Amino acid sequence: MRRFRILAVALIAALTLSTASAFACTAVYVGKDVSTDGSTILARSEDQGTGAYNKMFVVVDRVENVPGRTIDDVNGFSYKLPATTYKYTMVPDYSDAGDGTYAGACTNEYGLSITATVSAYVKPEIEEVDPYVEGSLREAALTGIIAATCKTAKDGVKLLADIIETSGSEEGNVIMLADQNEAWIFEVYSGHLWAAQKMPTDKIAVFGNQFMIETVDPSDTENFMHHKDLFTTADKNGWTQKVDGKVHLALTFAAPREDYSNMRTWMGHRLLAPSTVGEYKTETMYPLFYNPDKKVSALDAMDVLRNRYEGTKYDGALPENKGLRFIGVERQSQIHVIQVKENYPAEISALQWLAFGNAEHSVFLPNFSGINDTYSAYKVDGERPNYDGAYWKFKRICALAEQNRSFYGQGVRDYWNLYEESLYKDMQKAEKQMITLYAKDPKAAKDYITKLHMDIAKKACFDADYLYNELLYFVMDRNGRKLDRIGGPFVASMAIRDAAHIKGYSVKWTAKDKPITLTKGSTVYSIIPGDLEYKIAKNGATTTEKMSEAPRVEKGITYLPLDFVSGL
Structure with a gap:
């Protein structure tokens, strides 16, 4: 997630078990050949520096032939848009947050999906040679720029590269992009240096706030792109690290592995491919891509993003682990799992599952890309609690449930898990209806998925209010009493x-x-x-x-x- 420049120097020093920075995210990738339904999955948690941080979900309409528009960031960066821009969905901050839009995750009308970003950090000597550029491209603006102007993942990679090489980047980031044909990971190392790799269709990845691209072959232009001076700059300054004769980008550019991020990377591997990972070691350079032990579903990706190291010696339920940085951190604001499907029409080619609050005690609700509008509760703005808003409805349940995870929270998790599993089955039926409708009348299909979104969101908000009232009564009734003496959990x-x-x-x-x-x-x-x-x-x-x-x-x-x- 975001990195405030005033904290940039202190941040790297702070990345330890007990004093970790608050600005961080975790990402998940699943190739289409190893997902249960043949979809490419991009997923990420957006984690904040504070526990309460309102997010929204909106549709940005297509604009035809209106020149002179720009996307502007609060740091002074401005990007000139083409006269025609594309329709897309986004998950922005509340409008007066003061640090930019932070669109978070986007799906556009040409079948392009983007999640940005996972903040990542380089060795100090790299930033000394090619420092980040104040007033240049940031996470706050880049997702919207790509969604509004690009048709494919490769187009997005090329546009990012062009902006960074000409205007610079203000921060180190990892971005994932996917269309119906391919997916790419893009790493921004410094003010101008970058690299991108096509993600294999038969592999998965889970990673925390660290650069992950490994050994590369610069001549393989089909699967790898990079700044023209990436390797010569590394060689000139003595940074280059090789494995089996090939440059290893993570070893060359990334800050040393530390528990704050590396433990999340390891845990994702342990959850989805336990047969190929051992016990956690801080200094281990865990691989970016690997084979899962079995095919991975969107539900599996959701569970990764709410994980708190259960079943390990780092389990968040153990008091000695209170200071660890978990994947399912309480400071999540929105968490998304995007399924990009080959058999969908391009403009509705993604099924995005979106959770507000904390994934651990919230619910992922489905939205087909191409919807015409979003439910009113997703558009409730403002910094302070407004319980007409979807974010606040789900977040307040999380806040109560996490006061006692076993006594209050388990009942909430059981409820939403059953809810999610039902929605997942329902969407398999709905997608067939959507595809049939689209073949006859694309407008009717988009009207159908818009109404479906509205109905699901309206009902989930109603059910969230009821669940909250149930839980609140339960908590109040037991306030000041010894929980182990008054019956079972919620x-x-x-x-x-x-x-x-x-x-x-x-x-x-x-x-x-x-x-x-x-x-x-x-x-x-x-x-x-x-x-x-x-x-x-x-x-x-x-x-x-x-x-x-x-x-x-x-x-x-x-x-x-x-x-x-x-x-x-």
Whole structure:
């Protein structure tokens, strides 16, 4: 994530286990040959220096033949736009944050997706030779520039290269770009030096705030691009490091590995390819690309970005690890997982999953690129809490859940995990409808995915409000009491029709004095609101069981405890 220049010198010195800088992100890449559905996946967490930081989600419309426009950054940098610019989505900061737009992640009408950036740091001697340029290109502006003006990932690489070589960069960054044909990683080392590599379709990558490109062959112009003086500058200044006779860019340019970032890189490898990584070592140069042990889904990428080193000696649940920098840090503001699909029409070629707040206790909601507008809650602006806004609705749940992860947070995680899994299945059906519609009428397809976005976002915001109220009551009721003496942890409730949809049951309620029935095949559950007991009829036999909490009706909606729903 972002790097404020006033902290630039102090930042590198601060990158330790206990005194790490707040400005950081984690990225995930999955090649289309090793994803479960054949999509290329770009994913990243946007981590802030503060726990509360409003983000929005908006559509920027296409502009036809209007010359003289620019994209301007608060540091004085200005980029002159062509007369025609493209439609794209972005995830910007609130408008008066004071440090630029920070579009975060973009998908445009030509099928180009960009996530920017993961801040990264070079050896001090490199910045001395080619210092960062004040008032030049920053993360705050670059994503929007590419999305507005480029049609392919390679176009984006070339444009970035041109801007950096002519105007300079104010910071070190790692950017990922993908279209329906290929994906690229772009590393900005210093004021003008850069390199980019085509990402292999049969590999994955997870990395923290560190440069990652390894050995390269400068003659391989199909898979590698770089500043024309990259290698000669390194040679001239004695920086060049080689492995097996090839220049290793990470060894040549990157600051020494340290736990703050390298542990996240290792953990991603451990999660997705445990067979090829051992115990963590600070100085190890973990590879950028490697084979996963099994194919990786978008849901897997989401789980990587909420991980807190569970199951290792660095587990965030252990008190001795309180000072570690985890992947699933509480300071996340927005987290995205973008699936770029070959079989989609180009202008709706990406399915972006977007979570606001902290991935650990929030939910990833799907949005097909090409939507005409975004739900009103995504456009609520401002620095201070406004609970009409999507960011604040989800963030406040996170803030409560993380007061006690086992007692409050687990129930929230269970609820959203079930919610996400259901949406993931629903989108597999929705994409077929979208493609069929597009073949007949592209406008109808875009209207369909826009309405789908609106319906999903509206419902998720409603459900988030209900979940928050449930959790808040639970926390207040136990405030000042010893949690280990007053019953079990928080269990969320789910609307009965949602539960039935997720688990494949039909719902029927004939009258107020009759039970509600859930039916699937020969199995029938009979449930009475307010009654702990329920009946199960299966294959001619009927038994009576009890729920952990009685179903209740609020505003005409019957809610069931999630532990019951999970067991259906």
